[in-house]
Amino acid sequence: MSEATAGRALVIEDDAAIRELLHLHLGLAGYAVEEAVNGRDALDRARRDAFDLLVLDVMLPGLDGISVCRALRTAGANVNTPILMLTARDSEADTVIGLESGADDYLTKPFGVRELQARVLAITRRHQHGTGRAPEAPTTVDLGSGVTIDIPRREVRQHGTVVELTRQEFDLLLQLATNPGIVFSRTRLLETAWANDTYTERTVDTVVSRLRKKLEHDPRNPAVILTAWGVGYKCASA
Missing domain, CATH: 1.10.10.10 (Winged helix-like DNA-binding domain superfamily/Winged helix DNA-binding domain)
Incomplete structure (x- = not known):
């Protein structure tokens, strides 16, 4: 996450404090960060505009994060974009469903900045989104x-x-x-x-x-x- 221009990130989170934290640290990592506070608005924007990273909360007003994730994986500009799902610490069922709905990884609340950085770096490396080439397969x-x-x-x-x-x-x-x-x-x-x-x-x-x-x-x-x-x-x- 140390690149000067990491691309565009969409943070989909209704909690203002968590949204601000994510915005700050993704911005420091080089992302141009945009925000959405409900699932319906997020889905409309993410189907229309391509992003390099989506950070998606499970519990959202209007349309929950699981439904948003499933919809994004079926059609739109972000079918293959890395998705980091945010879950409550005790919502193990949501975590499993989130991964199976198409999320690349999950992060439980409350989370530390270093863990956020590690998770984002891992999923973006895997996807190599926006490079125009597939990552070289290791032998x-x-x-x-x-x-x-x-x-x-x-x-x-x-x-x-x-x-x-x-x-x-x-x-x-x-x-x-x-x-x-x-x-x-x-x-x-x-x-x-x-x-x-x-x-x-x-x-x-x-x-x-x-x-x-x-x-x-x-x-x-x-x-x-x-x-x-x-x-x-x-x-x-x-």
């Missing part, structure tokens, strides 16, 4: 704790030794590893890692458990694949 991923992934070879090593993984184990690990710090719900992992198969959300827990036994020094205290309680899983940054 290897270092997960820390001695774990690396060779993507072309579909090979995982721990301290140089190959770890045998099933197809499902590798696909799930790769989905998390190439999006470090981003939380994926179980349903979203099923859709991405098992797109052509039929499984239940419980299957995700089982595969994560197997991966931890194969990759973690202490599976009961994981350092690579982390649990986001009530939401899903994420991969720690190396």
Whole structure:
């Protein structure tokens, strides 16, 4: 978030204090920040004008943030724009629904400035919005704790030794590893890692458990694949 001109950001938040905080720090990060205070106005503007970042509160007057997010992902100028969803600390259900409606990540209130910066940087890097080119795909991923992934070879090593993984184990690990710090719900992992198969959300827990036994020094205290309680899983940054 240190670029001089990061692009245009639309902050959709009805709480004036939070809106002011977001405006300030996104502005310092180089964004030209615009604001909306209700879902209907936000949807109309975001369907008409292209932005480089959308920060969207779940609880909005008129039209809630979940509905706005779903609508934006179906049509308009911001179908592929990074969306950061804001949720209340105890609204785990809203968090899951928000991710499944098309949001790229979520931020719980109250939040710190550093966490805001990290979340925005992560999702904008992933999208490379407005660059005119897709981000260069990595060929290897270092997960820390001695774990690396060779993507072309579909090979995982721990301290140089190959770890045998099933197809499902590798696909799930790769989905998390190439999006470090981003939380994926179980349903979203099923859709991405098992797109052509039929499984239940419980299957995700089982595969994560197997991966931890194969990759973690202490599976009961994981350092690579982390649990986001009530939401899903994420991969720690190396």
